[in-house]
Amino acid sequence: MPKLLLFLGCFLLAISVLILNVPQLAQFDWTAVQWMHQHHLNSLNNLAAGLSAAGGMPFVLFLAVLWCLRLAWYKKYSDIVFISTGIIGSIGLAWLLKCLISRPRPPEMYFLVKTYGDSFPSGHSLYAAALGCLAMYVYRRHSKHALICLLASAWILLMGVSRVYAGAHYPSDVLSGWSISFIWITLLYWLMARYPSANK
Template identity: 30%
Template sequence: MPEAAAAGTSVVGRVLRRIGWRTALLFTAILLPLWGFAELGEDVHKAESFVFDDPLLLHAKAASGPWLDQAFLGISWAGYQGIIVFDLILVVVLLARRRWREATFASVALIGSALLNLMTKQLFARARPSLWESISPQDTFSFPSGHAMGSMSLVTVLILLAWGTRWRWPVLVVAALFGLAVGAARIYLGVHYPSDILGGWAAAIAWVVGVYAAVFYGARRPWRALR
């Protein structure tokens, strides 16, 4: 009996080690962001206010100036039109290199993120902030932020594709800083509440990691082919 128990424990240990990283990935990168989005979405649906939204917006307005206006307008442009161009280039490059699975992952993750954002905006129908007249006015719904969701989707795709290679840390730092800058730009311009940005980030991370898990389930991870 002791030998059987030891053998059983050994088998369980091997299984846990094999699926451990997947379990951790699913929990930290899918379930937690989904929980955060659900919490934000519930309050938005009930039209409840967030204590940090207006103060952060007003703080951003107080710091505004001509050069910051131009800088954040440029970052905001890069976070939408620039993202679209980069997304297309990324998919084309992956296809040209015959990275079929990676191209499928990027395409589904990025296109799906855009469609998901359009649907959730209509679902929550949150009005834009109106604390002041923005220099970049928007007439669509506010939650979740399309700029935040699109940029974070690209950021997550790039990090997952690069992870495990020698480029992982440069990609992580540059991509994360870009995602943060886009979110800050939308708050600075007064066209999104900070909770819109958080909702966009959470939805993007959960969606992209979910697509990654589906596309690469049981297959060779992308970084092994990209070294």
């Protein structure tokens, strides 16, 4: 699984960078945002708003703290270090890249939700992918690992699509958010697996 996620991350990152830098491909970004805007439904609007709140940094940190507290009860300290480092690193990467790239968001007329910061990468998509990947790795020996991976994948996909639907991001922003988390969390997993004594 780590090799697959790393390959997928590199592939999606390459696509997102191409879309960002090639004008002919950038048209896809605009077309997707406009198409989503033209197909808004009240029920989906409410879902997108709910996902926007659930996928923001404050709630992600809250979930991570609850998760770590539960693991602390079972003395899973290496998992706590893995999750904490993964989430904090994801947040740092998201905002560092936003500042460095400074890509404007889609026009405000498309917004369904409040937005903060620049567009590339999508922070919500990056955080969702980070949580999903962390769950896949932390519970890799769980008897229901396949179900956990399925639910995590659905969460990642739903969050990313909702950001485009809400007019807050272009598809390439979402792809970059996913890819950065896939790469970051996988490299962190390999690092901690290689030096397990440093996590005790």
